Amino acid sequence: GAGVSQSPSNKVTEKGKDVELRCDPISGHTALYWYRQSLGQGLEFLIYFQGNSAPDKSGLPSDRFSAERTGGSVSTLTIQRTQQEDSAVYLCASSFDRGFTDTQYFGPGTRLTVL
Amino acid sequence: AQSVTQLGSHVSVSEGALVLLRCNYSSSVPPYLFWYVQYPNQGLQLLLKYTTGATLVKGINGFEAEFKKSETSFHLTKPSAHMSDAAEYFCAVSDNAGNMLTFGGGTRLMVKP
Numbered sequence: 001g002a003g004v005s006q007s008p009s010n011k012v013t014e015k016g017k018d019v020e021l022r023c024d025p026i027s028g029h030t031a032l033y034w035y036r037q038s039l040g041q042g043l044e045f046l047i048y049f050q051g052n053s054a055p056d057k058s059g060l061p062s063d064r065f066s067a068e069r070t071g072g073s074v075s076t077l078t079i080q081r082t083q084q085e086d087s088a089v090y091l092c093a094s095s096f097d098r099g100f101t102d103t104q105y106f107g108p109g110t111r112l113t114v115l
Numbered sequence: 116a117q118s119v120t121q122l123g124s125h126v127s128v129s130e131g132a133l134v135l136l137r138c139n140y141s142s143s144v145p146p147y148l149f150w151y152v153q154y155p156n157q158g159l160q161l162l163l164k165y166t167t168g169a170t171l172v173k174g175i176n177g178f179e180a181e182f183k184k185s186e187t188s189f190h191l192t193k194p195s196a197h198m199s200d201a202a203e204y205f206c207a208v209s210d211n212a213g214n215m216l217t218f219g220g221g222t223r224l225m226v227k228p
Contacts, residue, residue, distance in 0.1 A: 004158070031214070033214075033215060033216075035215075035216075042218060042219075042220045042221065043205060043207075043216075043218035043221070044218075045215035045216065045217070048214045048215055050214065056214055056215070059215065091158060091159065093159075103149075103161050103164065104161075104216060105161075106151075106158035106159040106160070107158050108156070108157055108158045109158055
């Protein structure tokens with residue numbers, strides 16, 4: 001019955017450092033999404049995983065961003081050499097099957113602050 | 116390409132008054148439409164969604180929305196606002212050409228006592 005969980009809830013880092021954000025989807029959900037919510041850009045899609053298929057990376061803003069999903073469950077979003085413009089809330093969502101009709105369930109987010 | 120426009124970044128209503136949050140979309144294929152609510156420091160929670168079938172969709176907490184293809188709209192309404200409805204509301208669209216949701220800019224609803 002647990003929902004999507006994300007850790008850490010808050011992360012403060014210095015410019016230039018790497019960060020890793022974790023997402024635990026709802027058990028049994030095959031689809032996993034990362035979004036970014038920032039003041040200037042609103043809610044933006046970053047990356048999508050579906051089962052064992054190659055991820056849809058079309059929303060990643062630069063090659064400093066990468067994500068992986070191990071064993072079809074937990075996902076890690078990595079941001080290398082962080083910049084101040086990376087400061088945002090990073091939201092993870094999961095859905096049972098394909099997202100365009102299935103409901104995406106969102107986690108509480110990780111608030112990233114880059115100093 | 117899809118897009119969503121939410122008219123009014125801030126809407127203020129009195130408790131007990133009608134809530135109307137506007138959403139217009141652009142999509143080259145039949146859209147799937149969603150409304151999510153976000154309470155402070157929380158993730159997004161689905162209020163309701165339209166995929167196919169009946170164009171008037173009822174959701175949680177007394178909210179409903181009507182899909183109007185001719186107007187490319189999916190406005191969210193609630194007959195009587197409660198203080199607990201104060202939150203940010205996001206309209207989103209997806210279609211079978213993509214896997215992600217495209218969100219509008221959000222509308223912050225304030226409810227006055």
